[in-house]
Amino acid sequence: MKALAVGFLVIIVLAALAPLPAPYDRQFRDSPDARPSRQFPLGTDDLGRDRLSRLIYGTRVSLLLATAAALLSCVTAAALGGIAGLAGGMADTVILGAADLFLSLPWLFLLLLVRACLPLNVSPTISVAITFLLLGALGWAAPARVVRATVRKLSRSDFMLQARAAGSSPARLLWKHLIPNAMPILWAQLWITIPAYVLAETTLGMLGLGVMEPLPSWGNLLRELEGGGIAGHPWLLAPVLLLAAVVGSFQVVFEREDYSA
């Protein structure tokens, strides 16, 4: 377990410092379709770009994007779930109804439907922004239900009653009692959401709806498999192994058991 956590941390650090460990720039070009060698450990793609460098840069893009999107959806979920749980009444009904609407469609269906309705032929930077906003805006419903249930339970607990009886203001109740007690749930939701978003970004990228070329990400790097023929080119599976290692580590380290992507 410790070794896995350390390995996971190493991948994160290497990805974060991408320009340092990467042997070349992500757009560096040399001989196309070169086999693995000392110069290019994972060979080069059909444009002559070093696969290892692109994999390192792509890891950074995918992990950063998934983490930022997970953060956005968890903050949205915290705000909406918190309002629903605290205010109750009409606000609760409207927010729960909206969450039910989002959950009435399978995650992948919803994701592909909304993404297909947004501009498809965009620059790489805009494609990153679209993917980030898409994941962040569509993934709030399930965590919001959890937050709402937690906030409702906490707001009816004895310590909140005691604080209220002692004359604590609503703001103090929120900052000193409610938020600190709800934080573990929010952290858990964040750690659950990140690997799910990594997988979602990969699916979108493989279908040509995620991060656009020439910016590398796990999704568009895996599109290289589309041409087929991994039997003679096993090094093409490097992104698959890295993806499995990272998502698997999340699964083990944070005891995640099920994903919907």
Next chain:
Amino acid sequence: MFGPADRHAVFRQIARIAVLVLAAGLSCAFLVRYAPGTMVDERELDRRLNEESIRELRSNKARYSDIGATLWRYMRGLTRGDLGYSQSNNAPISTLIADRAPETLRELAIGLTGGWFLGLALAIPRRGWGFSVLAGLLLSLPTALIAYLCLMEGAKSYLVLVIVLTPRIFLFAHNLLGQAYSALHVEMARARGVGEAKILMAHVFPAISPQLLALAATSVTMAIGATIPIEAICDVPGLGRLAWNAAMARDLPLLVNLTMLVAVATTVSMAVSEK
């Protein structure tokens, strides 16, 4: 017995599903209608078309510009069994769905049956960490990637669904069975010499059946979601592929119908599991 309270609960559930399905359809219609480029037909750029043809194309598109009127027309058509007309496929939507549904239903049936059979068959003997590691590995890969890898090996599309569902069912059932087998009454039954098969059927399964039912509903939702990338990548002429093409072509009537169909399947399966 099915009393007035139960009837009331069932009506409430049906009303909830109807509202959710309508809201999903309406949201989809809004989304597609206001998506950039929806009201533009690329055939207008065809120089061979004369003014009248272009006007006809524009008036066809303009029919869907008013969402309220479109939905009203759709609901009126629905009462006569008319689901509308798909412009991208140049065919009535009911015909398209009737043609494609058998393929997807067959895929779902085989995928769900296979996934449940394999998942439970591997979980019941409560084997060691080997299967858990394999299941964890498969859970770490996106459906589209599994579809790619299976396609390269020449595997059928329903096999992809089996591979996608099995680890999820296995891990969930494995954990549930672990808890159920460690219950005191199960240990007591074992101490009294009751056979393993009887323990499973009489003590373990009844205890975990509500959770398994909930998992069944979730697995239906997962399977429906997974059919889109699987059919798009494996080029299967099913509803998933139809939805994918409709989304890429921004075919509003077809997308609204498919969204409502998916919403019905998802909400009904969820309602059954909640019951």
